[in-house]
Amino acid sequence: MPERDLFGEVPVPAPRPERPRKATVQPLHTWFFALRPSVPDAVSIAAFAQDLLAAKGVSGKPIDAQRLHVTLELVGHDVGAECLERACQAADSLKHASVDVRFDAAMTFAAPSGPFVLLGDSGLDGVRELRTALACAMADKGFTPSRSYEPHMTLGYDPQHRIARFPLAAMGFRGAEFCLIKSHIGLSRHEVLRRWQLAE
Secondary structure, eight states: OOOOOTTSOOOOOOOOOOOOOOOOOOOSEEEEEEEOOOHHHHHHHHHHHHHHHHHTTOOSOBOOGGGOOEEEEEEEESOOHHHHHHHHHHHHTOOOBOEEEEEEEEEEOSSTTOEEEEEOSGGGHHHHHHHHHHHHHHHHTTOOOOSOOOOOEEEEEOTTOOOOOEEEEEEEEEEOEEEEEEEETTTTEEEEEEEEEOBO
């Protein structure tokens, strides 16, 4: 307990000097594994997405056809060559059949950027199984995959409009390969570094 002075007042403690805050460095690149539709499928999904976003009043810019994907697992942000090598070794060890990717719902996720996404129930079970196999292979290489996973395809972003989940007629594509993608943050650019074919 602080000692009182002669007049019975408790001395005011001297203010502590503020510690300098570390500047938050925004990453330049993100690496992740993903399923991507073929070029014809991507063009079809992009056209469908444009109509769907307009019908729901989602005013954000749609994702370009060449960037449409379903993320399987994150490798990391601004990682080095050794980390990428371990990730590729994990993918090399994977033996998995191609998967059907079937969406039957759409909604806006709760993130501040307002991602509007396609979702699915049993139509995405194959994606979930592939992701589990990849996550286990990555864990064997020292990665720590997320415990939660919700397969989805982002069609666009709109922080102003929030759309509750609603059903769609099933649509999607056949996932015959998965890729390691380098995303150039802020530049709307995806660079495919490697591809792994899935068995027919």
